Amino acid sequence: MDDAAAPYVEVSGLCVVGREDGAAPVPIIIDLNFAIARGEVLALIGESGSGKTTAALALMGYARRGCSITAGHVRVGITDVLALPPHGLTAYRGRNVTYVAQSAAASFNPSQRIMSQVIEPALVHGLMSRGEAEDKARMLFRALALPDPEGVGSRYPHQVSGGQLQRLMAAMALITGPDLVILDEPTTALDVTTQIEVLWAFRNVVRQLHTTAVYVSHDLPVVAQLADRVVVLHGGKEQETAPIATILHEAEHPYTRSLLAAAKPSSKVASTPVAADAKRDVLAISGLVAGYGGLDAQGMPRFPVLHDIGFGIGPGSVLGVIGESGCGKSTLAQVIAGLLPAAHGTMLLDGRELPRRVAERTPEQLQAVQIVFQMADVALNPARTVAGILARPLKFYHGMRGAAARRRVAELLDMVHLSLQLAERYPDELSGGQKQRVNLARALAAEPKLILCDEVTSALDTIVAAAVLELLAELRRELGVALMFISHDLSTIRAICDQVMVLYAGRAVEAGPRATLESKPMHPYTELLLASVPELRTDWLDGIERAALEEASAGLTMEDLHRPCPFFRRCPVHLPGLCDVQPPPVQRLSKGAAIACHRTEDELRQAQ
Amino acid sequence: MSAAQRTAVVAPVRRRSVTLGLSATGCVAALVVIALLVLAVIGPMLAPYPPGAIVTDDLFGPMSRAHLFGTDYLGRDMLSRILESARYTLGIALPAAALASLTGTSLGMLAASAGGLTDAALSRAMDTLICFPSIIFSLVVVAACGSSVTVLILTAGVIYTPGCFRIVRSIATDISAKDFVHAARARGERSPAIVLEEILPNMVAPILTDFGLRFVFIVLLLSSLSFLGLGIQPPYSDWGGLVRENLDGLSSGAPAVLIPAICIAVLTVSINLLIDSLPSRKGARRG
Numbered sequence: 001m002d003d004a005a006a007p008y009v010e011v012s013g014l015c016v017v018g019r020e021d022g023a024a025p026v027p028i029i030i031d032l033n034f035a036i037a038r039g040e041v042l043a044l045i046g047e048s049g050s051g052k053t054t055a056a057l058a059l060m061g062y063a064r065r066g067c068s069i070t071a072g073h074v075r076v077g078i079t080d081v082l083a084l085p086p087h088g089l090t091a092y093r094g095r096n097v098t099y100v101a102q103s104a105a106a107s108f109n110p111s112q113r114i115m116s117q118v119i120e121p122a123l124v125h126g127l128m129s130r131g132e133a134e135d136k137a138r139m140l141f142r143a144l145a146l147p148d149p150e151g152v153g154s155r156y157p158h159q160v161s162g163g164q165l166q167r168l169m170a171a172m173a174l175i176t177g178p179d180l181v182i183l184d185e186p187t188t189a190l191d192v193t194t195q196i197e198v199l200w201a202f203r204n205v206v207r208q209l210h211t212t213a214v215y216v217s218h219d220l221p222v223v224a225q226l227a228d229r230v231v232v233l234h235g236g237k238e239q240e241t242a243p244i245a246t247i248l249h250e251a252e253h254p255y256t257r258s259l260l261a262a263a264k265p266s267s268k269v270a271s272t273p274v275a276a277d278a279k280r281d282v283l284a285i286s287g288l289v290a291g292y293g294g295l296d297a298q299g300m301p302r303f304p305v306l307h308d309i310g311f312g313i314g315p316g317s318v319l320g321v322i323g324e325s326g327c328g329k330s331t332l333a334q335v336i337a338g339l340l341p342a343a344h345g346t347m348l349l350d351g352r353e354l355p356r357r358v359a360e361r362t363p364e365q366l367q368a369v370q371i372v373f374q375m376a377d378v379a380l381n382p383a384r385t386v387a388g389i390l391a392r393p394l395k396f397y398h399g400m401r402g403a404a405a406r407r408r409v410a411e412l413l414d415m416v417h418l419s420l421q422l423a424e425r426y427p428d429e430l431s432g433g434q435k436q437r438v439n440l441a442r443a444l445a446a447e448p449k450l451i452l453c454d455e456v457t458s459a460l461d462t463i464v465a466a467a468v469l470e471l472l473a474e475l476r477r478e479l480g481v482a483l484m485f486i487s488h489d490l491s492t493i494r495a496i497c498d499q500v501m502v503l504y505a506g507r508a509v510e511a512g513p514r515a516t517l518e519s520k521p522m523h524p525y526t527e528l529l530l531a532s533v534p535e536l537r538t539d540w541l542d543g544i545e546r547a548a549l550e551e552a553s554a555g556l557t558m559e560d561l562h563r564p565c566p567f568f569r570r571c572p573v574h575l576p577g578l579c580d581v582q583p584p585p586v587q588r589l590s591k592g593a594a595i596a597c598h599r600t601e602d603e604l605r606q607a608q
Numbered sequence: 609m610s611a612a613q614r615t616a617v618v619a620p621v622r623r624r625s626v627t628l629g630l631s632a633t634g635c636v637a638a639l640v641v642i643a644l645l646v647l648a649v650i651g652p653m654l655a656p657y658p659p660g661a662i663v664t665d666d667l668f669g670p671m672s673r674a675h676l677f678g679t680d681y682l683g684r685d686m687l688s689r690i691l692e693s694a695r696y697t698l699g700i701a702l703p704a705a706a707l708a709s710l711t712g713t714s715l716g717m718l719a720a721s722a723g724g725l726t727d728a729a730l731s732r733a734m735d736t737l738i739c740f741p742s743i744i745f746s747l748v749v750v751a752a753c754g755s756s757v758t759v760l761i762l763t764a765g766v767i768y769t770p771g772c773f774r775i776v777r778s779i780a781t782d783i784s785a786k787d788f789v790h791a792a793r794a795r796g797e798r799s800p801a802i803v804l805e806e807i808l809p810n811m812v813a814p815i816l817t818d819f820g821l822r823f824v825f826i827v828l829l830l831s832s833l834s835f836l837g838l839g840i841q842p843p844y845s846d847w848g849g850l851v852r853e854n855l856d857g858l859s860s861g862a863p864a865v866l867i868p869a870i871c872i873a874v875l876t877v878s879i880n881l882l883i884d885s886l887p888s889r890k891g892a893r894r895g
Contacts (some may be wrong), residue, residue: 337794359798379787383809392805393795442791474850 712772
């Protein structure tokens, strides 16, 4: 069927343009060429807006709304994709080329059982009978290391975890035995400990079935685990194409180098904290309990999220709060901001009690604590200009209006390195990085003592995120503002924080200076978290032991939440009879950190 | 760059052209609506005949030099009737639609921002109101209070409040969950300021679109009421009433029935086109 001399998949001279009503066409892909050999995994890598997804979709003969493919050839196997008539495309898509989207949760129909959705492509294209398709699906479930491969098909999508759903979507893509699979950022939305299991399963199945695949991603360490070759895209143009090892070690193009630099862990932006003994903490918290639902007789919320959290943030210092999704880190920011009143505990702002509800706080207290949200685009009012958005806190806190407010808006924009011309723009006319800078400027407008940064860089590209981090470090240096920096990303936390606190299931399992993340022994969960971050080398995934992988992928269940130590089930060094009976004591380690664990420092050192 | 220069750069207000950012269709629609409003005010002064006077024996007469829009079922001049009726149609439907939008928006915002008991009470009250068929409701009110312009405006306004309330409440609830509202709340802003500064500016487009729809419904309700004899009382009439009273002429294609129907169509379509083409920020550009 395939011609051995020619590459299996070939794209040449591909051009895609986008058109807005009445506006001149904007080129999205410019003269793109690449080829993929049979059984090869090619990665398309670049920032958002680089055209990587557009290029991948062109392999399916598809252009998103408002876009059109204007030139070039796309050949997959013996099919000239762009020459296919509409009904030919329908037969081709889902059979010869399949697609795994970023969010499996959004791609599954919540009201149909998983099996019927996974085998649907095979049935639609009339490739096999229902029974054969189900057999093949179960074979794929096993290949993808899904727990309970026989029974998982009869569940509904909400009954399996996010990582499992992503693997089920891969099974759906592989069921027709396609010539080419397109994986579009399939692990970007997952936690690191979930990502590792999905990556591992993907790589195994790709090797086992000799699948030809295109892997679209912005994340070089992830790509390094799967791809054979890499095409680096920037502004719709190919910058560099090379085998993955060459990219990692001998990248030539300056853009590729900047991507590599942004992906490497660095702590160069972090500066030494203001002398610890300088003043009392800006914010001191102890015994904080918070959650959702009404309070019961003991004053505990019906769905507790945070348990007995305590910490202090010194003036001008940065506390990093790290944990996976659902661990309560965003809730912590909301509790401190007063949006979600705490059930128990005390919060002291500059040594004076900070009321739990935002409505009971004095203007000075409100002004002192500002919050910046993760999703920059929904955190800005789309109906107001940048100047209007920034003018609001100026008027609210400082009674500033007219020329004085305009001057201050200009200063604030300057502070976050935005051009003054943006002042009259609306949020939807800004890029993601610009929006997040406006969010920061709005928090700065209050002249706060503490800014709560809730995953402020998570939705941004690596290079843009690095620039925002640098800005935060600079603001803290120049304005002396303290930060509570919430993130799920270890390298981000390392880059900016003086102190770190690791949260698991709403409990602080480890807290200490930044160095605590670098030196062992550490809390078993901290160790797992660190081990799950992909490294910028191709053999990282091979080095992960099977046991460690299982521990990582175990996830958190409802019953774990009620255990004295919620990490008990996943913990490699747990002590049955002790850890599942008594809550772990807090102990100080010689490296200066405090952990909540029954194991002694020596025992942990031996195990790690 | 000095502070003064900076201010100078920030200062320029966005330039607005004479078309207010309307599209060509929008401009035409705006002109038509303005023309109709002007006619409603000064129309009776332009009327060639007294609107209630029977001026010819020619019933359902065709268009002619003497009667530009023909004559009606009693031999009255249709042009004069149309000009006279415009003030009733516009004078009742516009304020009634405005009333419905205003109360619906205020109550919807109140329900969405207050939540809890207020929301439940208001929502159930609106559900109750929406249960009554609009004709029955108007029949009862008009039978009890008598038919007058004020009663008709209030009745129509009340009947169409729940529709607006529901739309506003659901959109406002949606917007309240957005982070920029959380940011305002964390800033310490009170609810009225949040509603006016953060939520309302994002709802102008749907509220206006809803207003256009309500307006059309009210024009139709008015004509139904006129048909039942409960609307504008003869010899006066609104456009819907003119259609109803001249319905017999439909088989002969008399202009007396077609012209008022066309007038209603032109008015409602223009209002809706105008609203649709108002420049809206939301969704105008997607990066």
